[in-house]
Amino acid sequence: MTGLAGAHLPLIAAVLAAYLGVALLAALLHRRTLIFVYPACLLIALVACATDLSAVLGSVNESARLPFGLPTVGLRFHLDALAAYFGFIVNLGLVSASLYGLGFDKRTELSGRIEPFFPAFAMAMNLVLIADDAFAFLFSWELMSLTSWLLVVARHDDADNRKAGHVYLVMAAIGTVALLFAFGGLAGPAGGYAFEVIRSHRPDAVVSGLVLAAAIVGAGSKAGIMPLHAWLPLAHPAAPSHVSALMSGVMTKVAIYGLIRIVFDLLGPPVWWWSLPFILLGALTAVGGLLYAIVDQDLKRVLAYSTIENIGIIFVGIGLAVAFKATGLNAAAGVAMAAALLHALNHSIFKSLLFLGSGVVLHATGRRDFDGLGGLIHTMPRTAFCWLIGALSISALPPFNGFVSEWLLFQSVLAGPAFPEPILRFLSPMVGAMLALAAGLAAACFVRAFGIVFLGRPRSPEAMAAHEAPVEQVAALGLLTALCVLGGLFGSTIAGVLSPLLVELAGSALPGQGAGPTPFSLVAFSAERSIYDAPVIALFVALSATMTALLVHWVSARRVRRAPAWDCGFPEPSPATQYTASSFGQPLRRVYGTLLFGASEHIDMPAPGDNRPARLTVAMTDYLWCGLYAAPANAVLELSVRLNVLQFLTIRRYLVFMFVALIVLLLVTASWI
């Protein structure tokens, strides 16, 4: 990779320019010709992926400065291994989304409201990653928010989408304001907004605490950390599916990048208490996101809630890495950071896969509500297979990629007794318990989602008439599926590639290849302590499954007779007799839902002789939404109605007000000085 030395940043700049060029060109074109956006983006994203990969492998450190931007600061850009790694995640998501886009119907599925903004969104995300001063960062961050907002409201004829766009805009604004404060605190009174200057001086404890809080609000709200998550399940499903994949799989990772950049790079050497908000919020988010997901009835919204959960897991990894690093336990910090970074990559892969798969389902049936789907495994076998692998990966089941990061995270939790701080020693088993609970809930959530959508019998005529996706879209799903499998089998290789980055961030990497019994053993701490060897386990399972199948077929009569379902002797032809998503979720709702949602069931059983049908009604309240979002919004509304009278006063009143305001201000200023 030496041939590219020094050329990575210019290449990335060329990629940015190309994305921008495609966006501008698309803005000038008409409907049918818009299809060119996707092959163009695919090509650009492939180049960007290769460049980022080479930059990660070469641990590059390249900077550039443009003569505009803030006075004296200029516009600074910088590419290092961290930015390149997240750049790889972003562009990999773009490769799959563009490949998916290739399958769109030229006549019906393109719109001037979507295609021009797709490359613009791609450019903005790439720009955030290479920003090297506060202005460039905030500018590109805001660009990313706005372009994604435009994509969310692209189908604004739907009232739900308009509401989603509204909530997203408000949350994005709050997030950016918080980040503005964070960078203000980092820059200090001297106002050194270049990251280079920020690194050279260290804020004191109070300021660093405030910066941390602002950064968590700013970047955390974009990532979807609870309780700042409310916009995510509204906005992610509202966008077209390939954009949902980008927002959920990739944009949340850009937010994670922002946090890592601030906490591990700009804020200086970590202090142990910085880890507390990450660990606590992360653990609560991991469980909370799933509790929402297991009671929801909308395929894409379930995926958005599951994104919240996965962000929680990444947060826990970051928090543990901060805590271990601050207390000098670098080996454990390396394991936790590896878990966080790998999970960021893995989640981007399987979440893109699941969202794109849901896009295929949505296109084939026109529905994304669980009650209208079912039996798609017969009509869309390839999509079903890919979705199944994605569902198993996201449930952290071996040998797929989700389990690799989960395993590393559990290993780092086990290093918890070494903490010198009692609070952390107490917190780590609690985090372990929450993560274990989240793993169990994730499996339940995705068994429900896959089982209801793809298995069973079709619940609507649309689901019955479904058809397989175009070959390009199946190829996009296949690519991501292959990555889920490869990432699961060769997690140790990926961790090996990340070693220099891990050393830089956490002070220590995982024991490399050769530490374990086979070249692909993932080793945490030491080979005596913990080894996860996915290829060996997968090989054992595959071999014994094949051997058993052959043996059993050899012994058995091989006869298969098709007959109506047994169903205890009374098969009922109506698909309405199947378990639905809500009946599947009922036990879970009863066990977990009473706490978070105040779920209650009311049975209306008519008296004997009464002809009314019996009814079961379920009442649930989203306390978080009511308390944290609806209540303040109502208060603002209420206040503005009250203050409305001020709009209709006479000129004399206004003059009096101005005079009083002047006096008050003068008094305040006088007493201040």
Place this chain on the structure above:
Amino acid sequence: MLATLLALAAQGIQMILVLAVAPAVSGVTRKVKAQLMRRQGAPVIQGYRDLLKLVRKEVVLATNASWFFRSAPYVIFAATWVAAALVPTFASGLMFNWAADVVALVALLGAARALLALAAMDVGTSFGGIGSSREMMIATLAEPAMLLVVLTLALSAGTTRLPGVADFFIGQPLTVRVSLALAMLALVIVALAENARIPVDNPATHLELTMVHEAMVLEYSGRHLAMIEAASQLKLVLYMSLIICLFVPFGMATASAGPVEWFVGGFAYAAKLATCAVVLGVWEVSVAKMRVFRVTDLLAGALVFAFLAILFAFLSKEVLP
């Protein structure tokens, strides 16, 4: 060369052993239950006969069963088999013993369970759905409890490799530790729940509204059912081996042992397994099955025990190297 061959043979024996004893263990439990109820009961080898009969019979497949329904039993069986073979039985120092990571083991079982729950939903009957949804609800409590238990023990032993944990406890003097006692209690409850035993589920019932595991496999027949049955028998052996290996590993051959110690270990393992099977039989006739929503109280109890166990282990543990 000879040592390698011997090690490979021991690994092979381990895989065959768990498979071979699995139907017998279920048979012993069934026999004990029958005898305690003053019935003659089927012979212990009935399990083998049943499996052979099922394998030979034709498969009656629901008209709308998909490829997933037909291939899942083999994967479920294989995953459970590999998981069962990873738990040390007669010796801890086998060739692939390093692959037996506790977290991976729990996750492997989780994968088998998820596939079974999905297969139950494939035909689209209400019984499959009811079994699947209850199984996953139970699993959301049982799986974290089990994970916490194995992590507690891993923490005490300083390794997450199962044979390493067993080796550690063989070398320890016999003492009662609070965290270990709590962990064992939790693991026993989880084992009862995961194997669909009383009081969580009744393996002998076919009363539709109370069953969990049986509801899931209702649509299976022939060789597919044989695979599922064999997998659940293996799972029972797995949990018994796990409890034996973690809490009473004494007699097990350690890492440097040869064939003689393996024989001793084998006999010790057989004796302990038989004891477990008898105790399970006695337990099953002495308690009643719980209502489905009472089960969550029991499992939440297991989760709390497991959490307390790991908490004590964390707070009392000296710093790991």
